Amino acid sequence: MANRPPASPRPRVAVVGAGFAGLAVAQGLRSAPVDITLLDRRNFHLFQPLLYQVATASLSPGQISWPVRSVFSAQKNARVLMMEVNAVDTRSRTVTDGSSVVPYDYLVLATGARHAYFGNERWEPFAPGLKTIEDARALRENLLRAYETAEKTRDGAERRRCLTTVIVGGGATGVEMAGAVAELANRTLKGEFRTIDPQSMRIVVVEAGPRLLRTFPVELSEKCLSSLDKMNVEVRLKSRVTDCDAKGVSVDGLRIDAATVIWAAGVQASPAANWLNARADKSNRVFVSAALNLDDHPEIFVIGDTCAAMSDGKPVPGIAPAAKQMGAYVAKVIGAHAAQKPPPPPFRYRHQGDLAVVGRSAAVVRIGKISLTGFTGWIFWSLVHVMFLIGFRSKTSVALDWIWAFVTRQRSARLISDGDASPLATSASSDVQLSPRRDNTSQGGGYAA
Amino acid sequence: MANRPPASPRPRVAVVGAGFAGLAVAQGLRSAPVDITLLDRRNFHLFQPLLYQVATASLSPGQISWPVRSVFSAQKNARVLMMEVNAVDTRSRTVTDGSSVVPYDYLVLATGARHAYFGNERWEPFAPGLKTIEDARALRENLLRAYETAEKTRDGAERRRCLTTVIVGGGATGVEMAGAVAELANRTLKGEFRTIDPQSMRIVVVEAGPRLLRTFPVELSEKCLSSLDKMNVEVRLKSRVTDCDAKGVSVDGLRIDAATVIWAAGVQASPAANWLNARADKSNRVFVSAALNLDDHPEIFVIGDTCAAMSDGKPVPGIAPAAKQMGAYVAKVIGAHAAQKPPPPPFRYRHQGDLAVVGRSAAVVRIGKISLTGFTGWIFWSLVHVMFLIGFRSKTSVALDWIWAFVTRQRSARLISDGDASPLATSASSDVQLSPRRDNTSQGGGYAA
Numbered sequence: 001m002a003n004r005p006p007a008s009p010r011p012r013v014a015v016v017g018a019g020f021a022g023l024a025v026a027q028g029l030r031s032a033p034v035d036i037t038l039l040d041r042r043n044f045h046l047f048q049p050l051l052y053q054v055a056t057a058s059l060s061p062g063q064i065s066w067p068v069r070s071v072f073s074a075q076k077n078a079r080v081l082m083m084e085v086n087a088v089d090t091r092s093r094t095v096t097d098g099s100s101v102v103p104y105d106y107l108v109l110a111t112g113a114r115h116a117y118f119g120n121e122r123w124e125p126f127a128p129g130l131k132t133i134e135d136a137r138a139l140r141e142n143l144l145r146a147y148e149t150a151e152k153t154r155d156g157a158e159r160r161r162c163l164t165t166v167i168v169g170g171g172a173t174g175v176e177m178a179g180a181v182a183e184l185a186n187r188t189l190k191g192e193f194r195t196i197d198p199q200s201m202r203i204v205v206v207e208a209g210p211r212l213l214r215t216f217p218v219e220l221s222e223k224c225l226s227s228l229d230k231m232n233v234e235v236r237l238k239s240r241v242t243d244c245d246a247k248g249v250s251v252d253g254l255r256i257d258a259a260t261v262i263w264a265a266g267v268q269a270s271p272a273a274n275w276l277n278a279r280a281d282k283s284n285r286v287f288v289s290a291a292l293n294l295d296d297h298p299e300i301f302v303i304g305d306t307c308a309a310m311s312d313g314k315p316v317p318g319i320a321p322a323a324k325q326m327g328a329y330v331a332k333v334i335g336a337h338a339a340q341k342p343p344p345p346p347f348r349y350r351h352q353g354d355l356a357v358v359g360r361s362a363a364v365v366r367i368g369k370i371s372l373t374g375f376t377g378w379i380f381w382s383l384v385h386v387m388f389l390i391g392f393r394s395k396t397s398v399a400l401d402w403i404w405a406f407v408t409r410q411r412s413a414r415l416i417s418d419g420d421a422s423p424l425a426t427s428a429s430s431d432v433q434l435s436p437r438r439d440n441t442s443q444g445g446g447y448a449a
Numbered sequence: 450m451a452n453r454p455p456a457s458p459r460p461r462v463a464v465v466g467a468g469f470a471g472l473a474v475a476q477g478l479r480s481a482p483v484d485i486t487l488l489d490r491r492n493f494h495l496f497q498p499l500l501y502q503v504a505t506a507s508l509s510p511g512q513i514s515w516p517v518r519s520v521f522s523a524q525k526n527a528r529v530l531m532m533e534v535n536a537v538d539t540r541s542r543t544v545t546d547g548s549s550v551v552p553y554d555y556l557v558l559a560t561g562a563r564h565a566y567f568g569n570e571r572w573e574p575f576a577p578g579l580k581t582i583e584d585a586r587a588l589r590e591n592l593l594r595a596y597e598t599a600e601k602t603r604d605g606a607e608r609r610r611c612l613t614t615v616i617v618g619g620g621a622t623g624v625e626m627a628g629a630v631a632e633l634a635n636r637t638l639k640g641e642f643r644t645i646d647p648q649s650m651r652i653v654v655v656e657a658g659p660r661l662l663r664t665f666p667v668e669l670s671e672k673c674l675s676s677l678d679k680m681n682v683e684v685r686l687k688s689r690v691t692d693c694d695a696k697g698v699s700v701d702g703l704r705i706d707a708a709t710v711i712w713a714a715g716v717q718a719s720p721a722a723n724w725l726n727a728r729a730d731k732s733n734r735v736f737v738s739a740a741l742n743l744d745d746h747p748e749i750f751v752i753g754d755t756c757a758a759m760s761d762g763k764p765v766p767g768i769a770p771a772a773k774q775m776g777a778y779v780a781k782v783i784g785a786h787a788a789q790k791p792p793p794p795p796f797r798y799r800h801q802g803d804l805a806v807v808g809r810s811a812a813v814v815r816i817g818k819i820s821l822t823g824f825t826g827w828i829f830w831s832l833v834h835v836m837f838l839i840g841f842r843s844k845t846s847v848a849l850d851w852i853w854a855f856v857t858r859q860r861s862a863r864l865i866s867d868g869d870a871s872p873l874a875t876s877a878s879s880d881v882q883l884s885p886r887r888d889n890t891s892q893g894g895g896y897a898a
Contacts, residue, residue, distance in 0.1 A: 073640050
């Protein structure tokens with residue numbers, strides 16, 4: 001990169017993906033003398049860490065999504081295109097979706113990650129994950145529909161199956177999901193059915209490792225386990241799903257019939273590595289330099305969940321704060337280069353803390369040497385997440401919904417739409433455990449459509 | 450009905466459809482010595498008069514939907530089943546969805562209405578209507594996606610087509626939709642695009658009759674026309690759509706290329722008449738007695754948009770207040786009969802007023818002899834609709850969103866989801882023009898799935 005001057009009067013920066021990483025790049029370049037094109041297959045930025053609250057009917061999709069155009073309407077050096085990039089031509093320096101072509105001088109790929117089933121892809125329709133709005137809607141409908149069926153059926157075994165939810169993966173996604181489903185059952189739905197007792201619902205978390213939240217400090221894992229235990233969530237540690245079908249799962253060969261199975265056990269990067277023909281790890285994350293670009297194409301940066309970056313000899317985790325830090329860093333690198341200034345020092349990830357909520361008034365938080373649990377942790381968690389949300393309106397609206405839910409135990413978005421809802425798509429993550437977690441994958445060129 | 454005593458210790462009342470009419474029956478019977486089963490194919494009550502605000506990205510589906518279970522959680526003589534009824538057996542007195550069977554002593558059918566194309570059903574995929582959450586989501590995505598395509602394309606004709614919206618039908622639905630699309634273009638999207646100017650968007654309303662809002666007083670029609678004119682909406686009166694395809698419409702043979710065509714020109718009742726083998730009008734609305742039941746089956750009531758009821762020699766309009774009044778009346782009839790008291794006098798519809806909003810701070814309202822227009826009308830319209838919403842939370846949330854939108858011109862729900870969103874379903878209405886309009890069709894047994 002250093003040896004090639006920008007081709008146009010103002011260098012053109014193409015940013016693919018409007019998740020946390022992509023937004024941070026475009027926003028970080030707001031005062032730089034560059035022309036930015038931000039491309040995403042969706043028209044909105046998704047606040048993915050709260051997606052599980054859409055899946056459990058606490059929030060509406062609109063509350064955790066923000067039109068990318070609105071974010072950049074006042075930033076005159078940025079334009080937004082809704083476009084699903086599926087190829088990069090590194091020689092002509094263009095990206096394309098097959099019809100439109102966008103040229104670049106600098107390219108930033110921040111296309112996120114999707115679920116992974118590690119060779120068991122046939123499980124996907126039965127054990128969907130949670131990465132997109134469609135995933136969340138489908139999961140919500142599946143969950144609510146199962147309770148409706150349970151209320152109607154006269155078959156005792158089928159009723160038990162409908163009231164059983166299995167969550168595969170005991171990372172932050174898994175435990176938050178388990179807590180949210182338990183609250184839905186124990187609080188929100190209480191008293192609303194005539195045949196079934198929502199409190200008889202069974203929720204099982206299956207985790208292959210020896211403890212929940214394995215990247216968190218041990219005492220937080222234990223606190224989390226005891227919180228889930230109080231909420232009647234069964235946690236099976238050192239256990240593996242050995243089979244999965246339309247009626248349930250097998251855990252170490254033992255059958256659990258379940259109407260809802262949620263996959264929160266692994267992620268795989270979007271196919272940016274294939275577009276670039278670049279070296280990648282087994283999760284398809286592109287290996288990048290200390291400046292987060294490619295050695296042989298220094299004008300190409302790969303950030304967020306799409307890259308396998310290192311910091312101080314350790315892998316950078318696949319979480320929202322890391323994605324934001326990478327985005328801000330790349331904006332500095334490009335800004336310095338475009339202004340012909342010396343480059344910033346190599347990227348360093350600063351870990352801000354660990355954070356997971358396991359239910360109303362129960363969260364586990366670790367910031368530096370401080371651990372917070374229970375209600376204090378929950379208040380802190382709520383504040384952090386509301387602060388993170390883009391735009392005042394979403395903040396107010398989400399905060400009001402949470403306060404309302406806390407006071408009344410009601411939920412605001414309990415919709416089951418048409419039976420022919422978008423097909424269950426899939427994904428999740430168990431190896432990513434921070435505060436606002438997971439980079440947004442709203443640009444996952446090549447997935448869905 | 451009078452001559453047959455209830456078969457069970459407490460008479461069983463089955464209410465099919467949880468729209469305005471069905472809810473009013475079940476709620477009206479809250480203190481009656483009966484066992485109520487409320488059946489709906491959805492798990493939520495939909496506040497259909499605000500559906501066009503979901504379609505134009507102002508509100509989220511969750512804000513105008515309310516879980517039926519929540520509404521009845523405290524009413525112990527009512528149970529709720531999510532079930533899509535598709536047959537009635539009047540001899541065994543049961544309703545069924547093909548698998549479950551629900552017996553009744555009294556049956557109330559309140560299954561609403563759907564769009565109608567009057568012999569041009571092939572237009573349906575190109576000119577969808579607006580009756581369900583899926584309709585609204587699909588329309589919203591279509592509308593927003595067209596602007597995104599316009600921003601990307603280099604083809605001038607295609608860009609103009611993407612920026613053109615045609616609304617078929619100049620009733621309340623049509624004019625409200627036109628006003629909302631114009632506001633989306635002129636206010637919300639202003640400054641967010643780099644290539645297109647949202648203000649160059651073309652919006653056309655096609656109405657077969659000689660004036661808009663034909664059931665309203667003439668001066669309100671004229672006021673509405675001038676409001677739309679100020680918003681640059683083209684209104685074509687005495688005009689008919691003569692053809693419709695994937696690229697646009699023909700109006701009296703004249704071609705208008707348009708990416709979005711919205712059908713707001715007619716409704717047809719759900720197939721309750723077929724289930725009952727009952728006499729019905731050309732819109733398939735069941736003819737009912739002055740007590741809103743069937744002459745040969747007095748235990749069966751048909752109300753809301755599903756019936757062709759008369760009051761004072763005039764047809765009862767297909768609007769929300771009428772549906773509520775019918776529901777409340779039938780609750781009284783059943784309550785009196787179950788308590789072996791004399792029946793109430795025949796049903797009489799009380800018209801409360803005419804009300805339509807054509808944009809931010811522009812509405813037309815007629816209550817008795819009072820007409821309100823412009824800002825005063827808009828404030829009144831907002832208050833009425835917020836009052837109508839069930840449940841405090843929805844009220845607060847919708848009111849906040851409107852205030853927010855009024856102050857900032859932003860919208861809260863501008864999501865384009867997957868390209869494979871639910872296929873464009875259809876419907877609408879131009880012959881129904883009151884305040885909160887149209888009975889809910891959430892139970893439209895036989896439609897969609």
